[in-house]
Amino acid sequence: MTKRVFSGVQPTGNIHIGNYLGALKQFVQLQEDNECIYCIVDMHAITLPKDPKELRKNILDTAALYMAVGVDPSRSVVFVQSDVPGHADLAWILMCNAYTGELSRMTQFKDKNRDNESAPMGLFSYPVLMAADILLYDSDIVPVGNDQKQHIELTRDIAVRINNKYGKDTFVVPDGRFLKEGARIMALDDPMSKMSKSAESALSRISLLDEAATVKKAIMRSTTDSDGEIRFDAENKPGISNLLTIYSAFSGVPATELERRYRGEGYGAFKKDLAEVVAESLAPIKRSYAEIRQSEELIRALKDGEERANALAEKTMKRVKERIGLGR
Numbered sequence: 001m002t003k004r005v006f007s008g009v010q011p012t013g014n015i016h017i018g019n020y021l022g023a024l025k026q027f028v029q030l031q032e033d034n035e036c037i038y039c040i041v042d043m044h045a046i047t048l049p050k051d052p053k054e055l056r057k058n059i060l061d062t063a064a065l066y067m068a069v070g071v072d073p074s075r076s077v078v079f080v081q082s083d084v085p086g087h088a089d090l091a092w093i094l095m096c097n098a099y100t101g102e103l104s105r106m107t108q109f110k111d112k113n114r115d116n117e118s119a120p121m122g123l124f125s126y127p128v129l130m131a132a133d134i135l136l137y138d139s140d141i142v143p144v145g146n147d148q149k150q151h152i153e154l155t156r157d158i159a160v161r162i163n164n165k166y167g168k169d170t171f172v173v174p175d176g177r178f179l180k181e182g183a184r185i186m187a188l189d190d191p192m193s194k195m196s197k198s199a200e201s202a203l204s205r206i207s208l209l210d211e212a213a214t215v216k217k218a219i220m221r222s223t224t225d226s227d228g229e230i231r232f233d234a235e236n237k238p239g240i241s242n243l244l245t246i247y248s249a250f251s252g253v254p255a256t257e258l259e260r261r262y263r264g265e266g267y268g269a270f271k272k273d274l275a276e277v278v279a280e281s282l283a284p285i286k287r288s289y290a291e292i293r294q295s296e297e298l299i300r301a302l303k304d305g306e307e308r309a310n311a312l313a314e315k316t317m318k319r320v321k322e323r324i325g326l327g328r
């Protein structure tokens with residue numbers, strides 16, 4: 001039976017190989033035998049202040065990147081979150097069924113909320129909007145990186161809670177889908193924290209549109225250890241283990257085989273080869289991106305996605321409002 005798949009990426013620029021290996025790569029694979037819906041979550045992006053011009057540009061950049069990595073808008077629904085009013089509509093209903101206690105335990109909120117009193121409400125309720133994104137489309141599967149595990153659990157909890165109150169088939173209870181390899185790519189300059197779009201140092205990440213020379217510089221300078229052995233050991237050798245994961249994910253060669261191939265070699269030679277593997281993998285994405293970003297097809301695809309997503313969302317909202325007793 002085909003399953004319904006939903007996921008989203010924030011249009012915040014700097015989409016990196018962590019986003020690709022943790023999420024976007026799965027988006028493409030799942031299209032083969034599922035009904036997929038992929039969203040550019042622009043309403044999530046404004047939980048922290050954004051320059052309007054830059055945001056608008058980033059929305060189209062992100063949509064073009066989806067397509068450049070292989071998301072096919074004729075098979076999957078590709079659309080912009082704010083083009084579908086159902087997301088905010090459902091988020092309110094879910095907010096009335098979410099607890100402030102469970103939201104204050106979300107680690108992403110705790111990380112970004114340094115100044116308690118002036119943290120925007122949106123930052124606090126962000127995971128509820130994410131739950132609305134997912135539940136609005138009766139999604140079965142949500143492909144994401146490991147950092148989203150807690151948000152998926154919350155989505156499931158809210159769905160079950162509402163089903164218990166208003167009827168078992170009000171919402172489909174979704175499952176997260178995390179890859180074994182690539183679900184958590186670490187920062188190149190600090191392998192103890194995850195690779196992030198928002199980290200200050202550009203050398204911490206490899207963006208999908210980086211030039212080969214930039215890729216090489218970031219990898220050659222990446223933090224490793226001093227024992228000189230190319231061996232996977234995430235606990236004691238997080239830097240080299242992260243590089244092995246990246247190498248393996250891009251080349252398809254298992255990490256154990258890479259260990260064997262590089263036995264006795266120095267980190268320098270290994271890093272040089274890795275830089276080539278990554279740059280070669282990114283080259284076709286970059287070419288295809290440049291073409292798609294300028295094409296009319298991009299705007300047409302998003303318009304078509306908007307219509308298809310709204311049709312699905314309206315059906316769910318009608319059902320949910322009926323169950324809850326909203327409207328006439």
Ligand code: ATP
Pocket residue numbers: 008009010011018019020021022023143144145146147148182183184185186194195196197198199
């Ligand atoms: P930031 O790092 O600034 O918090 P982000 O990259 O986590 O932003 P999104 O654009 O919403 O934010 O993430 C898109 C997808 O990429 C999500 O599924 C997320 O789990 C995944 N992802 C993000 N960072 C990594 C990473 N380092 N490794 C693997 N997957 C990741």
Ligand code: LTN
Pocket residue numbers: 006007008009010041044129130133134142143144148151
């Ligand atoms: N919260 C996610 C982005 C996101 C998402 C979603 C992912 C918003 N809505 C729905 C999957 C499904 C993040 O910060 N990475």
